[in-house]
Structures are given as structure tokens and as C-alpha cells.
Amino acid sequence: MKTLIRKSYYYIPLLLLGAFYTFQAVDFPIHDFSNYYFGGAFLKNGHFNTAVYFPYSFNKSISEMGYQGIFASYAPNTPFIGLLFYPFSFLSMASAKLLWNCISLILFIVGLYRLVSFYKINPTWILLLPILFLVPLKNELLFGQVYLLLFFLLCESLLAYEKKQFPKMAIFLSIAILLKVFPVFFILIFLFKKEFEPLYFTMISCLLFGLFSALFVGTEIWVFYFNTVLPKASNGEIATAFVANYQSVFMFLKTLFVVDASENPIVILNFPILFSAFLLAFKIGLLAIGFYLSKTNLSRFLIFSIWIILMLLLSPYGSTYTFILLIFPFLNLLQSELPHSKKILLCLLLFIVTNLPLPYFIENRFPFSYLRLFGFLLFFGVLVFQFQKQIRWKTVHYCATVPFVLVLLFKKSEIQNSIGLLDKNAPILIYDFTIRKNQLTYFYWNEKGTKATTIALRTNSWKPLLIQDHQIYLDQKQLTFDASNKRKPILINGNTVLFLSDLHRGIGFYSIRKIKIN
Numbered sequence: 001m002k003t004l005i006r007k008s009y010y011y012i013p014l015l016l017l018g019a020f021y022t023f024q025a026v027d028f029p030i031h032d033f034s035n036y037y038f039g040g041a042f043l044k045n046g047h048f049n050t051a052v053y054f055p056y057s058f059n060k061s062i063s064e065m066g067y068q069g070i071f072a073s074y075a076p077n078t079p080f081i082g083l084l085f086y087p088f089s090f091l092s093m094a095s096a097k098l099l100w101n102c103i104s105l106i107l108f109i110v111g112l113y114r115l116v117s118f119y120k121i122n123p124t125w126i127l128l129l130p131i132l133f134l135v136p137l138k139n140e141l142l143f144g145q146v147y148l149l150l151f152f153l154l155c156e157s158l159l160a161y162e163k164k165q166f167p168k169m170a171i172f173l174s175i176a177i178l179l180k181v182f183p184v185f186f187i188l189i190f191l192f193k194k195e196f197e198p199l200y201f202t203m204i205s206c207l208l209f210g211l212f213s214a215l216f217v218g219t220e221i222w223v224f225y226f227n228t229v230l231p232k233a234s235n236g237e238i239a240t241a242f243v244a245n246y247q248s249v250f251m252f253l254k255t256l257f258v259v260d261a262s263e264n265p266i267v268i269l270n271f272p273i274l275f276s277a278f279l280l281a282f283k284i285g286l287l288a289i290g291f292y293l294s295k296t297n298l299s300r301f302l303i304f305s306i307w308i309i310l311m312l313l314l315s316p317y318g319s320t321y322t323f324i325l326l327i328f329p330f331l332n333l334l335q336s337e338l339p340h341s342k343k344i345l346l347c348l349l350l351f352i353v354t355n356l357p358l359p360y361f362i363e364n365r366f367p368f369s370y371l372r373l374f375g376f377l378l379f380f381g382v383l384v385f386q387f388q389k390q391i392r393w394k395t396v397h398y399c400a401t402v403p404f405v406l407v408l409l410f411k412k413s414e415i416q417n418s419i420g421l422l423d424k425n426a427p428i429l430i431y432d433f434t435i436r437k438n439q440l441t442y443f444y445w446n447e448k449g450t451k452a453t454t455i456a457l458r459t460n461s462w463k464p465l466l467i468q469d470h471q472i473y474l475d476q477k478q479l480t481f482d483a484s485n486k487r488k489p490i491l492i493n494g495n496t497v498l499f500l501s502d503l504h505r506g507i508g509f510y511s512i513r514k515i516k517i518n
Contacts, residue, residue, distance in 0.1 A: 008113075035072050039085055125334050255267070256268055262426070289384060304328065461493060461494065498514050
């Protein structure tokens with residue numbers, strides 16, 4: 001008991017910091033927590049269906065419940081999130097957020113304590129966490145996010161994996177997968193190490209939890225999620241097409257090589273296929289590195305920690321609160337035999353990546369707006385360089401180069417004959433437009449509800465067009481060829497088509513696009 005109390009002292013600063021921001025969050029805007037809370041609320045009210053993934057419908061329904069000043073988006077969350085937050089929907093939104101943050105903080109401390117105790121890490125290092133992870137912890141609690149729970153689930157799955165308690169491990173890991181999807185990459189560790197028992201248990205557990213959730217949310221929404229929502233999310237399409245805030249390799253390469261008349265009009269080289277080639281080469285290269293390190297006799301804790309970094313780099317979008325998961329590689333770093341100089345360098349890079357506010361980066365001109373990403377890549381490079389002998393770099397290079405060349409040779413250019421009508425400062429969520437007397441009025445939604453803006457548009461005539469199988473047709477001629485959601489196509493003046501589309505954007509985040517007819 002005395003040992004427990006003595007070790008607990010080191011967690012007090014972290015707990016106090018968490019408690020401070022937990023109570024700060026009471027008066028903070030509801031922010032991301034609204035996405036989760038109203039998912040549970042709609043499940044309780046019997047309105048949890050595919051419409052929750054369309055932000056206008058989602059926000060309109062929230063407004064009709066009497067809530068104002070909220071701008072929410074349920075995508076890209078899984079249907080499982082709605083079931084998880086169902087019990088919280090019986091509380092007021094403020095009370096639910098307070099309770100959620102309290103539970104998350106307690107589970108986070110418990111998971112951290114168990115991790116440190118199991119690996120016999122000097123608890124004195126815990127005193128650094130409130131400094132190195134100040135912003136991730138702060139934003140996690142202020143926004144009401146789920147990554148403290150995710151940290152706990154991954155802690156428990158790792159400890160159960162170490163103890164060869166595979167059924168227990170599978171339960172925690174499968175819940176983590178259903179919560180945020182990307183932990184599914186941990187399955188590759190079992191596959192690469194040819195550890196089929198934990199692999200089977202995890203797959204079965206995921207299936208059972210998925211079927212269990214389907215009893216409450218239905219199968220239709222799960223099918224819609226896998227067919228529509230997940231592919232868009234995997235392609236970085238959460239809201240708008242270009243978001244420097246994500247600080248991901250995906251978004252950096254897209255900004256570098258893909259031009260967009262509205263959102264990214266100036267690029268160094270407009271070569272979308274090069275974007276696809278570099279991105280695929282980067283992903284394959286990372287997976288090859290993960291393959292070689294997984295097959296070595298390195299500790300499970302180290303392999304697990306490196307895969308945390310790999311998953312964050314593979315993700316097309318990122319945020320400050322996701323960096324709370326970097327506690328895993330940080331604790332592993334402390335146990336390593338690296339020289340103190342390299343440990344200090346890595347801790348300094350970690351501090352810069354996790355704590356410097358985004359405006360320090362994104363207010364700069366491209367590519368300097370991605371300095372945080374470069375810092376993260378440098379952190380990863382310095383860390384992985386310590387294990388260069390375990391990695392066959394020639395094979396990694398080959399694995400990355402071959403798909404790069406194949407994409408350049410055989411990938412067909414996307415047929416893209418439409419451009420954005422409005423500039424990059426246009427509202428993020430346009431849901432309708434009308435044309436009258438040489439004016440176009442578009443309607444959009446923000447935290448203040450429905451708004452409208454009118455612009456001049458010369459119109460001598462207009463008529464509605466037909467949409468079949470998500471494509472626009474004019475006199476039986478197909479005009480569009482992409483898989484985006486489209487609404488309200490109109491032919492004006494006999495030579496221009498205007499329509500709403502979420503092309504390269506989050507599902508239902510429509511913008512107005514136009515096609516010139518020859």
C-alpha cells in the first residue's frame with residue numbers, strides 16, 4: 001500500500017492538470033463532443049440512420065431539438081460511437097461532457113499507471129508528461145474527444161498481449177478499432193510475426209462487437225459507413241478538400257501536386273498522378289519498415305510504439321489530441337539505450353510537434369506551413385535510424401519504387417471537367433442555391449444556423465437536369481464521372497451546368513461546381 005501511494009505522487013501534477021481542464025471544459029464551447037453526444041441522442045430518439053453522416057441534416061436535426069450555436073459533423077465516426085454515447089444522451093449536454101471527461105481522465109491515469117508499473121519505468125519521468133503533452137491533453141478535454149479512452153484501451157490490449165491473454169487483448173483492441181478504425185493496423189503485427197492466435201481472436205472479437213452494435217443501430221448504417229463514409233475518410237475527405245491543419249503527408253502531397261481553382265489555385269507542379277504515386281510509395285515504404293521491425297526480436301512495447309507513429313503518419317488527417325498516443329513511444333524512448341544527447345533531441349522534437357500552436361505553422365507560406373509535419377517526420381527518422389541494421393533498406397526502397405513506377409505508367413487521369421464556382425473563402429457547408437433575376441443565392445449552414453449570400457450571375461434561361469447513379473446527364477449524355485454525391489443540377493444559358501457536389505470533400509459538405517458545355 002505504501003509503495004502504491006509513493007508511486008502515485010508522480011501522477012498528481014498530471015491529474016491536477018487534467019482536472020483543471022476538465023472543469024475549464026464546462027464553460028468551453030461544446031466543440032467535438034457534440035458529434036458524439038448527438039449520435040447517442042439520435043439513437044435514443046430512433047433517428048440514428050445514414051442521414052447523420054450528412055452534416056446539413058445532422059445540424060438541422062440538432063437545431064430542431066432546440067440547440068443553438070452548434071456546428072457538428074458526425075463523419076467520419078463509426079456507428080459504434082452512437083452506441084457508446086447512448087447512455088450519455090440521457091444527461092444534459094454539459095453534464096454528459098463533464099462526466100465523459102472525468103471517466104476518460106481516470107481511465108487514462110489508470111492505463112498509464114499500469115503501463116509504467118508493468119515495464120518498470122522510472123515514475124519520475126511521469127513529471128515530464130504535463131509539459132510534453134500539455135496541448136494534446138488540454139485540447140482532448142476541452143473538445144471532449146475520445147483519445148484518452150483510446151489510450152486506455154491500447155494500454156490494456158498491449159499488457160494483455162504481453163501476458164499472452166489473447167481473448168482479453170482482443171476485446172480491448174477490437175473496441176479500439178470500432179472506436180477509431182486505425183488501430184486495425186496492429187493486426188499487421190500479428191500477421192508479420194506469424195502469431196495467428198491473437199490475430200484470430202481479434203478478428204472474431206471485432207466481428208462479434210460489430211454484430212452486437214448492429215442489433216441497436218441496424219446493418220444499413222454499417223453498410224453505408226463501409227461503402228461511402230470510410231472510403232472518403234481514408235482519402236482525407238472530412239470537410240474541405242485542402243486542410244493544412246491536418247499536417248499529414250497526404251495533405252502535403254495533395255497541396256503540392258493537385259490544383260483546385262477554388263481551394264488550391266497555385267501549385268508548384270499540377271500533376272495529380274504524381275501525388276498518387278508518391279503517396280502510395282510512402283505508404284508502402286512505411287509498411288515495409290513496420291514489417292521488418294515486427295519480425296525482429298525487439299520488445300513488443302517498442303514494436304507497438306513504432307506502429308503508433310506509423311499509423312499517425314499513414315493517416316490522411318491529424319490533430320493535436322491524437323498526439324496523446326505518442327506517450328507510448330516517449331515512455332519507450334526513456335527505456336532505450338540511446339545516448340542522452342539523442343534522447344534530449346527527440347524530446348525536444350516531441351515538444352515542438354505536440355505543443356507549438358498550429359498558427360505558428362499554417363500562417364506561413366507553403367511548404368513552410370507544414371513545419372510541424374516535418375518535425376514529426378524528423379522525430380520518426382531519428383528514432384527508426386537506431387534500428388537500421390534490422391531493416392533491409394534496399395528491399396524497402398524496392399517496395400516503394402515499384403508501385404511508384406506502376407502508378408506513373410498505368411494510372412489513368414481522373415476525368416474532371418467541373419470546377420468550383422466560388423473562391424476558397426466560401427462557406428464550408430452549402431446545402432442549396434436558387435437563381436432569380438440574374439442573381440444566384442446560395443444557402444449555407446454555420447454555428448448560427450441557416451445563412452444566405454447572393455452573387456451576380458447572368459441568366460437568360462435555366463432548366464433542371466437529371467441525376468442517375470450519382471451522375472449528371474444532359475439529353476442522355478453523361479457529364480460527370482466521379483463518385484461524389486451530387487444535388488440540384490441546373491443548365492443555365494444553354495452552356496453552363498451548376499450543381500452541388502461534395503467532390504474531394506467530406507460527405508455532404510457540398511460546394512457549387514460548374515461545367516462548361518461546348
